[in-house]
Amino acid sequence: MSDKQANLYKKATQEAVDHLVQPWPSAGSIGAEARGMLASGEGVYVHDENGRRLIDGPAGMWCTNVGHRNEVLAETLKEQAMELSYNSPWYTTNEPSAELARRIAEHAPGDLNHVFFTTGGSTAVESALRFAQFYSNVRGLEGKKKIICRDGGYHGSTYLSASLNGSQRSRNWMDFADEMMIRLSCPDPFRRPRDMSLEDFCAGLVTEFADAVREHGPENIAAFVGEPIMASGGVIVPPEGYFKAIRDICSANDILFIVDEVVTAFGRLGHVFASESCFDVVPDIITFAKGVTSGYFPLGGMVVSDRLLDGLRASNHPEAMFAHGLTYSSHPIGCAVALKNLDILEDDLLDYTREITPYFHEKLKALEELELVGEVRGMGLMACIECVADRKSHNPIRLDTEVGVRIDRHCQELGLLVRPLVHMCVMSPPLVITRAQIDSMADILHEGISRTMRDLRQEGIWQG
Incomplete structure (x- = not known):
């Protein structure tokens, strides 16, 4: 990334802090908040202000179905x-x-x-x-x-x-x-x-x-x-x-x-x-x-x-x-x-979505081998990884901490955007995602959740 681009994103971040009210802000940071800056996108990927390429796991907000930069x-x-x-x-x-x-x-x-x-x-x-x-x-x-x-x-x-x-x-x-x-x-x-x-x-x-x-x-x-x-x-x-x-x-x-x-x-x-x-x-x-x-x-x-x-x-x-x-x-x-x-969608993307859905769920369902994961569920190209404090109990206990944010942070370092919802992680990628990209997404999630488990144990929040 050029110095000119880096300065542009730095300036935009400061302008957001000074003037932009973001959706769903907390009172303590309303109107004075910097959120991650995205610079560009293509297909299932977005690029952040540092030039890092990330799989767009949530497809924006469940919406970029045909992918980014569709000509x-x-x-x-x-x-x-x-x-x-x-x-x-x-x-x-x-x-x-x-x-x-x-x-x-x-x-x-x-x-x-x-x-x-x-x-x-x-x-x-x-x-x-x-x-x-x-x-x-x-x-x-x-x-x-x-x-x-x-x-x-x-x-x-x-x-x-x-x-x-x-x-x-x-x-x-x-x-x-x-x-x-x-x-x-x-x-x-x-x-x-x-x-x-x-x-x-x-x-x-x-x-x-x-x-x-x-x-x-x-x-x-x-x-x-x-x-x-x-x-x-x-x-x-x-x-x-x-x-x-x-x-x-x-x-x-x-x-x-x-x-x-x-x-x-x-x-x-x-x-x-x-x-x-x-x-x-x-x-x-x-x-x-x-x-x-x-x-x-x-x-x-x-x-x-x-x-x-x-x-x-x-x-x-x-x-x-x-x-x-x-x-x-x-x-x-x-x-x-x-x-x-x-x-x-009518041309072939609806057919492709139905075809690739079983593979998507097969790869994500494997995350249930991790102790922190209580259930992986979903339908079509939408899924949720729900994390629990104790999945062996009669009714699994939710984690009190914002574990989804922790997982998202690790996954972004590894190349994946996650939609964190308190103790859950939602995945709904663009419908154009390939099997190889699903493999990458699942691998990153596995590692991101594993790192989160390590952090929670070290901090004494969760013992598994």
Whole structure:
């Protein structure tokens, strides 16, 4: 790296400390924080300010599905900006958004044929919740507003979407619309009682859901919102049959079934949408973002069923206004990029993802030989390594220390970015990752966790 580049990154780091407020800061460092500087990326790799090449283990934030520095997407950005850089969605339409809506509808399950575009995942979920409220109001069901959500879930950072979140760490110091929420147990099989079968665990979750509907009354519940796989909660895959049973209860009680596919859509599980392909359910609404443009442009949205819109059009209130919109809804550049991104996925990348998934999990599952690792789980190209203080106990004990950060620090020295989540490490690499790159990722993780185990023993924090 040249002295000029080094000075540029040093200057940028100082500017961030002086002026940039980072996401999710602590009060003690808010507005005065330097985080690792990334300089460039290509394929599955990123380069930091020191020129070190790192495998992008989290694919940015679950999103760089086709990899970094994709020339087709980069060129599409330029071409669309030169053709039409923006239009107001309040009174005009652009061609890329109309075509993208059609193609998304073709991939969506059942009668989900209508797309509302947003700026990302949070605004997609917020839009779905506001639509659910509107849907109740237009039908004269003003009391039907409560939302069922779950511990461990993550759905965004806008007010209503954040109110769904089930992580205590994200709730301690913020305000939420808690009066609207009905919060149920996390469907985490790893944390079930050790003497309980998966079937009994699933049955208990379904009973809890049915009991909540009876207790609160279906006339007061507008929707259930859930990720098919709890991504930021630790890549939690619910027991088989869980989602279908919840869907059946929702259908029987006029409760909208909203599936948050912000992470799982657009290739992460080898399909454009995973709800029906992987979990055998057809939702009323699907939310999406992240992989829709592979992170090359901020875009999200919700796909809504014909049944819901037909019901609104046939109501006694044709004058009712869905007074919700965003300046950047249906952005022409974002939609143009998403169209090209979808071309890449459809061409062969979805097939490749399904093909390489077993190898990805085989290599990561081998990490369970390490004493610190309680479980490696996942689906598609997303996985979580959960570290525990004692995996031999009846219910393995989480480590109190931020062990994920320690592992990430060692892995970065070895050439891998990890997404640390307290005592867990999340991996969701770009879908273009090769077998050789998976080998490197697994080897680095093994060494990074081994070094962390050594550190914890030396510091007297953990004895294994």
